[in-house]
Amino acid sequence: NAGVTQTPKFQVLKTGQSMTLQCAQDMNHEYMSWYRQDPGMGLRLIHYSVGAGITDQGEVPNGYNVSRSTTEDFPLRLLSAAPSQTSVYFCASSPIRDGTGELFFGEGSRLTVL
């Protein structure tokens, strides 16, 4: 049982480039979410989804897009990377549809924007 898998683990981008962080879970969880982790700021919610075709914004959505075409996958797209998006990104899923339960995290994707 792989749990939550994120790729890539590391990525360096130049300002203005776009890219997609991949997230897949094999636990049949309806709830999935993306967080960014920055020093001294904890984990901040970017976007979340409560099922295929349903997404919503979190606390810091600007500059990011998401889609949910299947239960398993929840990619995060950076449209035009900026240095302020340098961070560690975590995908998390939950068996509770409204997210009020244990979150299962991936191991993270470290992004550097030059």
Add this chain to the structure above:
Amino acid sequence: QQQVKQSPQSLIVQKGGISIINCAYENTAFDYFPWYQQFPGKGPALLIAIRPDVSEKKEGRFTISFNKSAKQFSLHIMDSQPGDSATYFCAVSGTYKYIFGTGTRLKVLA
């Protein structure tokens, strides 16, 4: 934006000592209060959690104390071990809301 205030930012404890981390939140629209443990290079993992209908929950060396009226909850780690050295995050969760504290870096000295 709703906030969760976590303290201290960092904590150094001797092996065998008690580690205490505190969190305070701002409103009552939450019904799940978890603590997560994160080791370097890994994602956070649930350590222990409590629902607001109880004031304390204990699992092994880890205890959550919950004060609903004060909107505060804390994590106590008894007999702290070097293997407990990690970053700890509190969180509050309600329907479609999951807000984390800023984290506490714990170091347990051998």
